[in-house]
Amino acid sequence: MAIIKPSIPKGTRDFSASEMVKRNHIFNTISSVFKKYGYQEIQTPTMENLNTLTGKYGDEGDKLIFKVLNSGDYLSNIPSEKLESRNSQALISEISEKALRYDLTVPFARYVVMHRNDISFPFKRFQIQPVWRADRPQKGRYREFYQCDADVVGSESLINEAEFVLIYHEALSKLGLKDFTIKINNRKILSGIAEIIGKPQLIVDMTVAIDKLDKIGLDGVIKELIERGFTEQDIEKLKPIILLNGSNEEKLKSLKEVLSSSQTGLKGIAEIESIFNYLEVLTSETKTSVKQNLELDITLARGLxxxxxxxxxxxTNEVAMGSIGGGGRYDDLTGMFGLSDLTGVGISFGADRIYDVLEELKLFPESTSESTKVLISNFDEQAEIFALPLLQKLRAEGISAEIYPSSTKLKKQMTYADDKxxxxxxxxxxxxxxxxLLTLKNMKSGEQQMLSSNQIVELLLNK
Known part of the structure; x- marks a missing residue:
């Protein structure tokens, strides 16, 4: 039998024990903040029905959904002419009824509709699970990655949006990040801009183009806008809006003038102002300042x-990396599944990108590299029997402990402790x-102390 060289699919990764400790540090930090704000955890299946996912992410998003082949002889009932056409898109509906989830928001909407009689509204949930996208792998972009989502459905209050800004700020600060930007915009403002230039029907084309400003620059955006049906006159009106600068307050003042004839645009501005006002009130007692991290960005459109x-x-502004989080308000997403008029808003943390950022900046605390706090040496059978009650005593006190599983040279046991x-x-x-009196050795300093088992427990509990 041929020997197969072991490998994994591109865009996926193995995670070692030390990496998992760091990943769990991220997950635990984010989930603790979610819980503080009243969000409860749920989980949904890895696979969804294909028709649950398609049509929710736009044409580009649909292309990135990983389809799952039907079980059994899935080609046996397909007409010969379809097979001979060699058109994979035409065959998908025949050979695939399921897909790996693309994100956590659409499965959540499906969950809400299916369980609407069992949950209370407004419903606040969070999920930390992997998602899959058939994207081209590159730095910071994987085909399999984790999302940490929080959503609330059944509430129109803009307090939710203000709290999401605080959740981002608190979680990222707890993870050690200092220089990061929480960008905010409103799709109603973008709709208002499309209205005033007389191209409301091209709102999606406009947002797709201006969303790329950071990547392709102003000239690239102008070229794409022209290709999408905008005129030179339209672009002259758009330029000062796209290049809007100044403080958040100054940007809002300018937008009010520019969008004075658009009720939709003005409503979007009012919503942004309400969110900013809520943030002022929410942080007035704690003196938490989020202003320096919050930026109104009119070019922010997001493709969904x-x-x-x-x-x-x-x-993050500390590392060259794409976005590490995003989200927004969505109205009637559940309407696609038969439950109309249920508004929602949600955000997501990109855990894998956050991991790469923390690793590059060396922000993981030293404690995250520890999987075991103390190792008991094993010199011989008599010492092993003596050590076992102590081993369980340490564990009973919540101290992660292990005994070297066989009697061998001390050097080998010390190397094992160093490696772990x-x-x-x-x-x-x-x-x-x-x-x-047992010898407790500090592996970092080399210091050794003679202590009773109770003293060792007390010392380790306080470290």
């Missing part, structure tokens, strides 16, 4: 079709068993 109100995107970054080793020889 379902946003109808506020839009969020988060970027175990900070303490308990040495138990004949002298220790006789006196009851």
């Amino acid at each position: 079709n379902y946003y109808t109100g506020a839009i969020f995107e988060v970027k 970054k175990i900070p303490f080793v308990i040495l138990i020889g004949s002298d220790e068993m006789e006196s009851g």
